[in-house]
Amino acid sequence: MDNLSYLAGIIDGEGSISATPRRCGNSLWYQQTIRVHMSVGNITDLLKKEFGGNTYHYVRNGKHEYIWQVWNKQARALAKKLEPYLFLKHEQARLLYTMFDEKNKDKRAKMEQKLKYLHTIM
Numbered sequence: 290m291d292n293l294s295y296l297a298g299i300i301d302g303e304g305s306i307s308a309t310p311r312r313c314g315n316s317l318w319y320q321q322t323i324r325v326h327m328s329v330g331n332i333t334d335l336l337k338k339e340f341g342g343n344t345y346h347y348v349r350n351g352k353h354e355y356i357w358q359v360w361n362k363q364a365r366a367l368a369k370k371l372e373p374y375l376f377l378k379h380e381q382a383r384l385l386y387t388m389f390d391e392k393n394k395d396k397r398a399k400m401e402q403k404l405k406y407l408h409t410i411m
Contacts, residue, residue, distance in 0.1 A: 292335070292339055293339075293370075293371070293374060294374045296335065296336060296339055296340070296371075297371045297374030297375050298374075298376075299325060299332060299336070300323065300325060300371065300375065300378065301375050301376055301377045301378050302377075303325050303326065303327055304323060304324060304325040304326075304378070305322070305323070305324050305325075305326075305408060306322070306323050306364075306368065306378050306381040306382055306385055306404070306408070307321070307322050307324075307381075307385075307404065307405070307408050308320070308321045308322075308384075308385060308388060308400075308401050308404050308405075309322070310401060317394075319388065319389075319397075319401060320360060320361065321360065321361050321364045321365060321368075321385050321388075321389070322358055322359070322360050322364055323358065323359050323364045323367055323368060323385075324356065324357070324358040325356070325357045325358070326354065326355070326356050327354075327355050327356075328352065328353060328354060328355070329355065330344075330346060330353070330355040332355075332357075333355040333356065333357035334357075336357040337357055340359060340363075340367055341359060341363060342357055342358055342359035342360075342363065343357070343358060343359075344356065344357045345357075364385060365385060365386040365389055366386075368381075368382035368383070368385040368386045369382070369386045372386075377411055378407075378411060380407060381404055381407050381408065381411070384400050384403060384404045384407075385404065387400070388400040388401060388404070
């Protein structure tokens with residue numbers, strides 16, 4: 290099995306790619322995240338094994354829930370690696386890894402808004 294294309298499919302279908310603005314004093318930065326939330330733990334364990342990051346398990350209303358996620362530099366590198374394999378979220382992946390290098394605040398804010406919009410419709 291080709292784990293890279295398989296796991297890209299999991300992220301495409303069950304995952305999210307986002308950049309959340311954060312403030313520290315007068316500075317604005319973006320917490321960039323790739324996240325998968327599932328009811329099957331072995332998939333999140335496989336994501337952690339292949340890509341690093343963190344996994345979480347909890348029970349809510351009697352149902353087991355599993356989360357895997359990576360942030361910032363790790364998320365950008367993974368977005369760039371997975372972009373060719375993503376069908377639904379390829380544009381989100383591209384925005385995630387390119388917005389970090391964008392020095393123009395207005396352009397970066399527009400990229401963040403587009404990423405946020407894509408996040409809400411997928």
